[in-house]
Amino acid sequence: MARPTPLSGFPEWLPEGRIVEQHVLDVLRRTFELHGFAGIETRAVEPLDQLLRKGETSKEVYVLRRLQEDPDAGPERAGQLGLHFDLTVPFARYVLENAGHLAFPFRRYQIQKVWRGERPQDGRFREFVQADIDVVGAGDLPYHYEVELPLVMAEALTALQEIGLPPVRILVNNRKVAEGFYRGLGLTDVEAVLRSIDKLDKIGPDAVAELVVAEAGATPEQAQACLRLAAISGTDEDVVDRVLELAVEVGARHELLDEGLGELGQLVRAAQDRAPGVVVADLKIARGLDYYTGSVYETVLVGHEQLGSICSGGRYDTLASDGATSYPGVGLSIGVSRLVSRLLGAGLVRATRAVPSAVLVAVSSEEDRHRSDAVATALRARGIPVEVAPSAAKFGKQIRHADRRGIPFVWFLGPAEAGGTADEVKDIRSGAQEPADAATWTPPAEDLFPRVVAVG
Amino acid sequence: MARPTPLSGFPEWLPEGRIVEQHVLDVLRRTFELHGFAGIETRAVEPLDQLLRKGETSKEVYVLRRLQEDPDAGPERAGQLGLHFDLTVPFARYVLENAGHLAFPFRRYQIQKVWRGERPQDGRFREFVQADIDVVGAGDLPYHYEVELPLVMAEALTALQEIGLPPVRILVNNRKVAEGFYRGLGLTDVEAVLRSIDKLDKIGPDAVAELVVAEAGATPEQAQACLRLAAISGTDEDVVDRVLELAVEVGARHELLDEGLGELGQLVRAAQDRAPGVVVADLKIARGLDYYTGSVYETVLVGHEQLGSICSGGRYDTLASDGATSYPGVGLSIGVSRLVSRLLGAGLVRATRAVPSAVLVAVSSEEDRHRSDAVATALRARGIPVEVAPSAAKFGKQIRHADRRGIPFVWFLGPAEAGGTADEVKDIRSGAQEPADAATWTPPAEDLFPRVVAVG
Numbered sequence: 001m002a003r004p005t006p007l008s009g010f011p012e013w014l015p016e017g018r019i020v021e022q023h024v025l026d027v028l029r030r031t032f033e034l035h036g037f038a039g040i041e042t043r044a045v046e047p048l049d050q051l052l053r054k055g056e057t058s059k060e061v062y063v064l065r066r067l068q069e070d071p072d073a074g075p076e077r078a079g080q081l082g083l084h085f086d087l088t089v090p091f092a093r094y095v096l097e098n099a100g101h102l103a104f105p106f107r108r109y110q111i112q113k114v115w116r117g118e119r120p121q122d123g124r125f126r127e128f129v130q131a132d133i134d135v136v137g138a139g140d141l142p143y144h145y146e147v148e149l150p151l152v153m154a155e156a157l158t159a160l161q162e163i164g165l166p167p168v169r170i171l172v173n174n175r176k177v178a179e180g181f182y183r184g185l186g187l188t189d190v191e192a193v194l195r196s197i198d199k200l201d202k203i204g205p206d207a208v209a210e211l212v213v214a215e216a217g218a219t220p221e222q223a224q225a226c227l228r229l230a231a232i233s234g235t236d237e238d239v240v241d242r243v244l245e246l247a248v249e250v251g252a253r254h255e256l257l258d259e260g261l262g263e264l265g266q267l268v269r270a271a272q273d274r275a276p277g278v279v280v281a282d283l284k285i286a287r288g289l290d291y292y293t294g295s296v297y298e299t300v301l302v303g304h305e306q307l308g309s310i311c312s313g314g315r316y317d318t319l320a321s322d323g324a325t326s327y328p329g330v331g332l333s334i335g336v337s338r339l340v341s342r343l344l345g346a347g348l349v350r351a352t353r354a355v356p357s358a359v360l361v362a363v364s365s366e367e368d369r370h371r372s373d374a375v376a377t378a379l380r381a382r383g384i385p386v387e388v389a390p391s392a393a394k395f396g397k398q399i400r401h402a403d404r405r406g407i408p409f410v411w412f413l414g415p416a417e418a419g420g421t422a423d424e425v426k427d428i429r430s431g432a433q434e435p436a437d438a439a440t441w442t443p444p445a446e447d448l449f450p451r452v453v454a455v456g
Numbered sequence: 457m458a459r460p461t462p463l464s465g466f467p468e469w470l471p472e473g474r475i476v477e478q479h480v481l482d483v484l485r486r487t488f489e490l491h492g493f494a495g496i497e498t499r500a501v502e503p504l505d506q507l508l509r510k511g512e513t514s515k516e517v518y519v520l521r522r523l524q525e526d527p528d529a530g531p532e533r534a535g536q537l538g539l540h541f542d543l544t545v546p547f548a549r550y551v552l553e554n555a556g557h558l559a560f561p562f563r564r565y566q567i568q569k570v571w572r573g574e575r576p577q578d579g580r581f582r583e584f585v586q587a588d589i590d591v592v593g594a595g596d597l598p599y600h601y602e603v604e605l606p607l608v609m610a611e612a613l614t615a616l617q618e619i620g621l622p623p624v625r626i627l628v629n630n631r632k633v634a635e636g637f638y639r640g641l642g643l644t645d646v647e648a649v650l651r652s653i654d655k656l657d658k659i660g661p662d663a664v665a666e667l668v669v670a671e672a673g674a675t676p677e678q679a680q681a682c683l684r685l686a687a688i689s690g691t692d693e694d695v696v697d698r699v700l701e702l703a704v705e706v707g708a709r710h711e712l713l714d715e716g717l718g719e720l721g722q723l724v725r726a727a728q729d730r731a732p733g734v735v736v737a738d739l740k741i742a743r744g745l746d747y748y749t750g751s752v753y754e755t756v757l758v759g760h761e762q763l764g765s766i767c768s769g770g771r772y773d774t775l776a777s778d779g780a781t782s783y784p785g786v787g788l789s790i791g792v793s794r795l796v797s798r799l800l801g802a803g804l805v806r807a808t809r810a811v812p813s814a815v816l817v818a819v820s821s822e823e824d825r826h827r828s829d830a831v832a833t834a835l836r837a838r839g840i841p842v843e844v845a846p847s848a849a850k851f852g853k854q855i856r857h858a859d860r861r862g863i864p865f866v867w868f869l870g871p872a873e874a875g876g877t878a879d880e881v882k883d884i885r886s887g888a889q890e891p892a893d894a895a896t897w898t899p900p901a902e903d904l905f906p907r908v909v910a911v912g
Binding site for chain 1: 459460461462463466467468470471474475476478488489490491492493494495496497498499500501502503506516517518519520522523525537538539549550553554555557560561563564569571573583593598600604660720723725726729730777803809810811812813822825826833836839840841842847854857859860880882905
């Protein structure tokens with residue numbers, strides 16, 4: 001077998017990188033659980049017709065067939081399975097399937113891989129890990145969850161700053177504000193305006209204005225009003241006042257606008273209190289997906305804005321429906337792989353070592369290996385990660401093995417007749433060696449497990 | 457959307473079941489890390505030609521195609537991707553791909569989903585989680601790792617007995633013993649004998665004897681000798697003596713037999729010391745896969761033997777090879793989904809609750825929700841999982857909501873002017889209510905997070 005090469009779009013990490021990713025996942029899980037979100041996992045596959053319900057993502061789906069399946073079984077989709085491309089579609093199905101066993105509002109987090117057959121590029125993968133939180137109600141879902149969920153994500157992402165994640169800005173908007181404003185202006189094809197505004201960062205205001213005219217049937221003046229709305233942003237309630245002033249000036253009054261501004265104001269107030277500086281009201285945030293009906297969220301890493309949003313989501317009035325009941329929800333999804341890939345690729349973080357072991361127990365002879373094993377067992381019983389040397393090589397070689405693996409301590413056994421009283425442990429970084437008892441010795445807390453730390 | 461039904465072979469758990477699975481995974485991860493195994497994850501896909509190298513599993517592979525891919529692109533396999541059906545093939549590829557960045561012997565654990573397009577049946581799934589540990593060397597790998605790895609698994613599985621996993625028996629054998637014995641008898645088609653013996657539990661000794669005659673060209677006497685070898689088992693070194701006696705009696709002496717017995721004796725001795733009663737030498741364990749070259753392992757849950765092996769593996773002299781270097785390894789793989797499915801299905805374990813939250817903070821009015829949020833934040837800051845009531849309903853209704861979700865404590869705020877000094881917390885199981893300060897109150901340790909406990 002020749003040396004294989006990586007598959008573009010399918011990221012894998014070396015053990016040190018995996019420690020970083022695992023740490024990120026642990027921090028997310030802990031934050032979500034502290035907020036009462038229950039963890040679930042769904043299968044990786046969904047029936048293809050479910051995956052294609054929304055239409056727009058169809059090009060990205062990986063379809064499965066069994067190798068021995070009859071390839072001429074026909075092109076019909078019935079029973080065909082595809083890999084999920086997000087965690088929202090499977091969650092909606094899970095809620096419907098298990099509604100009778102869940103207590104609503106149901107709070108869940110879900111951390112899994114998803115797959116999209118897209119062209120790989122920087123920060124965009126074909127296989128990647130997402131970490132989602134959602135709250136879903138049966139029949140209704142109060143607005144306060146639209147305030148709560150981005151603040152949970154703010155807490156999780158802020159916790160990651162400790163290991164070197166740059167600060168984040170969670171950009172929030174409210175569909176009702178945009179829709180109310182457009183309708184107040186007299187524009188009825190709200191979707192077309194949103195789709196155009198969504199391209200602002202990519203194509204710039206002039207091109208967007210032309211699009212709004214061409215696609216949404218707006219006058220140039222209406223298009224300019226839409227652009228002026230999109231230009232408003234800020235971290236305090238002043239934002240609400242500025243939108244209102246603009247609406248009055250351009251004559252874009254609508255009941256939905258007032259409702260949306262009331263909601264956005266609540267979110268901004270709560271954020272100022274609980275996550276100051278993290279949440280920014282940004283009226284240009286549109287989110288192309290047509291199922292959002294209230295708050296929408298995007299998140300940028302400060303200094304890495306060109307990476308795109310690393311945590312997005314919003315409110316949807318119908319996550320799922322079984323005819324009798326509809327299930328509204330609000331949720332956000334972190335692109336963990338995109339985040340970790342940037343943390344590692346930009347050299348922002350590192351693990352203090354690539355292996356769990358804090359101690360390598362040296363072996364003086366293969367006949368005596370069981371004594372080294374016994375020391376390892378005693379240390380592990382007190383929660384210290386340990387491995388035993390691969391061979392009874394010269395101690396210098398055993399120390400170099402520890403060094404190569406990044407293990408900070410090497411344990412040397414005294415003679416058998418000393419019964420462990422003559423054992424010594426060496427910190428191979430400083431060279432300091434001292435007597436140690438396997439029943440009581442403990443490494444410094446910072447050396448116990450590999451840690452993830454900011455670089456520089 | 458009509459209520460969807462589960463897909464056969466793709467297990468999913470309700471939140472309570474997921475807590476059990478997550479706990480199992482946490483115990484495995486902790487045990488593996490205490491033993492110095494580094495966690496890695498590989499992508500879910502491999503090039504199809506790599507997946508099919510071994511041939512025998514070809515019928516089980518799920519092949520991927522992008523929905524928009526040209527279906528007439530031709531039947532050639534070049535570039536086609538399939539979902540991995542185990543974690544050994546991807547690990548071998550990872551080792552080759554990253555050999556320059558790994559320190560050997562390389563110890564890794566890997567916990568991921570795998571997929572097989574098999575007919576689903578009890579304990580056999582199309583999508584399931586495996587937890588693997590392997591040690592792989594560059595060029596060589598000492599025998600002592602074949603002793604160490606099953607003992608690590610014994611420790612992990614024994615740790616799970618605390619939550620209700622039945623005791624396990626790790627059945628061990630050594631290919632060299634079997635091969636040496638067969639060759640000593642004069643049988644040269646060792647694979648054919650192994651394949652026949654592997655069917656012992658399924659078809660019984662008489663049918664196996666016929667198979668050995670028919671497939672391996674044995675005389676009826678040679679077949680009987682093979683069956684007598686397969687009947688030997690035990691937990692101490694007596695096993696080695698009994699094999700030797702049999703070999704002398706039937707004239708089956710071979711250098712490979714002696715080497716294998718020496719190794720098996722070492723394993724049994726170490727196991728008696730470090731995991732008494734857990735490891736059983738069982739000479740009928742054959743493991744059909746032809747790449748095992750030394751120790752082989754299978755594991756049964758005592759009282760659930762018909763479930764099949766829940767943890768299997770062995771020694772392989774060539775996990776991978778890049779021409780210049782070959783990478784021998786030894787590893788075991790736990791079928792986590794099979795294990796969890798039995799734990800849940802047989803009602804052996806339960807989670808103490810289905811949600812992380814220990815406390816529901818009641819809300820007296822929506823205007824006061826921010827005060828309840830502040831209590832929740834104070835409790836979380838001290839590591840207590842908390843959620844806030846969904847609505848300012850009557851307190852009886854809020855308590856019922858906590859009860860339905862299994863949350864043990866409900867927090868009631870005193871009047872705003874009391875500044876938190878008049879707060880009270882109710883244990884809704886006992887009804888006991890007492891004054892509590894969000895800055896200091898802590899639930900009993902057993903209520904802090906959901907725990908997984910044995911039933912009955």
